[in-house]
Amino acid sequence: MSRAPVPPTFGGESFSCAHCGALADQHWFKVIPEHFQKDKKPSVCTAQMAADLRKTLKNANRDAEDFDERKQTSLLSFLDRFDKNEVTYLVNRHSVSSTWEMINLNLSQCHSCKGFTIWVGERIVYPSHDVAILPHDDMPADIKPDFIEAAEIVDSSPRSAAALLRLAIQKLMPHLDEDGDNLNKSIGNLVKKGLDKRVQQALDVVRVTGNNAVHPGELDLKDDKATALQLFSLVNIIVQSTISAKAQIEAMYANLPPGALKAIEKRDS
Numbered sequence: 001m002s003r004a005p006v007p008p009t010f011g012g013e014s015f016s017c018a019h020c021g022a023l024a025d026q027h028w029f030k031v032i033p034e035h036f037q038k039d040k041k042p043s044v045c046t047a048q049m050a051a052d053l054r055k056t057l058k059n060a061n062r063d064a065e066d067f068d069e070r071k072q073t074s075l076l077s078f079l080d081r082f083d084k085n086e087v088t089y090l091v092n093r094h095s096v097s098s099t100w101e102m103i104n105l106n107l108s109q110c111h112s113c114k115g116f117t118i119w120v121g122e123r124i125v126y127p128s129h130d131v132a133i134l135p136h137d138d139m140p141a142d143i144k145p146d147f148i149e150a151a152e153i154v155d156s157s158p159r160s161a162a163a164l165l166r167l168a169i170q171k172l173m174p175h176l177d178e179d180g181d182n183l184n185k186s187i188g189n190l191v192k193k194g195l196d197k198r199v200q201q202a203l204d205v206v207r208v209t210g211n212n213a214v215h216p217g218e219l220d221l222k223d224d225k226a227t228a229l230q231l232f233s234l235v236n237i238i239v240q241s242t243i244s245a246k247a248q249i250e251a252m253y254a255n256l257p258p259g260a261l262k263a264i265e266k267r268d269s
Contacts, residue, residue: 007133007229008108018127019115020083021173024200027109031102045082054079085115087126120223121157130238133232136239140175143168145236158225165231169206169238176242199241 001114006015006023014025036042051164057079074091079086108117118126133151135144146168150161173180187195187203 008117008124009226009229010106010119017110017113018117018124019110020113020160022110022112024112027111029107029109031105031107032098033100034098034101045086048081050079081114084113087116087118088114126148133229136236136244136245138242139236139239140172143171146171147232151232154225154228154232158228161166162228162231165235166206166233167227169203170233171236172242196241199238202238202241206231206238207235 008015008018011028012026014023015191016023046221053075057075058066060072062069071242078088078090102230104121106119110117115127133154135147139147144259146164150164150168154161170180170183173183173186176186176190178186178189182201187200190203
């Protein structure tokens with residue numbers, strides 16, 4: 001079973017990178033702007049410009065008086081980064097300090113591929129974000145449509161997506177031999193039956209996140225995209241910890257030798 005991607009979340013310590021798709025730690029940066037001097041204008045570094053610079057550096061005369069090996073190494077490192085991602089950085093040790101700090105504009109950098117993601121508010125604006133939010137393979141058929149619909153609308157309406165995910169948890173209860181009419185009571189019953197404490201905590205996070213007076217399936221004015229994305233992960237975790245784990249253990253048990261199964265049955269009787 002493949003692991004479902006972890007959707008990027010604003011301020012998240014780790015998630016599936018919008019560049020390489022790897023689940024990796026993320027490093028966060030503020031943006032400090034520096035104005036251009038009067039005779040300078042914005043420019044774009046193109047692939048051709050990068051290729052020309054690499055050729056120039058390769059042919060540089062190392063014996064020349066003005067040869068700067070440290071600068072050449074820095075520029076080559078920049079070109080390696082630029083080959084992978086068009087949004088990267090160039091080391092400038094003589095930058096003029098700025099008194100400005102941009103608000104609602106931040107960068108995250110993937111620890112795996114070193115690519116930068118640009119965030120405006122809590123929204124990714126670069127690169128094009130297409131990390132799929134997939135339901136767990138073992139999610140019951142009557143719940144998957146709610147999960148998929150929530151994934152389709154999370155960008156346009158995170159509150160509606162969060163409401164659908166809470167509804168999905170309520171609909172999961174009959175699959176765990178609970179009626180689900182009162183989610184809090186159902187969770188309590190599952191705890192009495194020996195429900196793993198971590199699964200109980202995940203269920204309560206889904207139930208309570210936002211306004212704990214809101215019933216599953218109802219809109220919560222406090223829900224934002226970060227909350228909704230957290231709920232996607234929790235719903236999949238709950239399915240894995242309850243339905244999948246049970247099915248996997250039952251399958252392994254059924255594959256025991258017939259003699260061992262009879263001995264166990266005799267022991268328990």
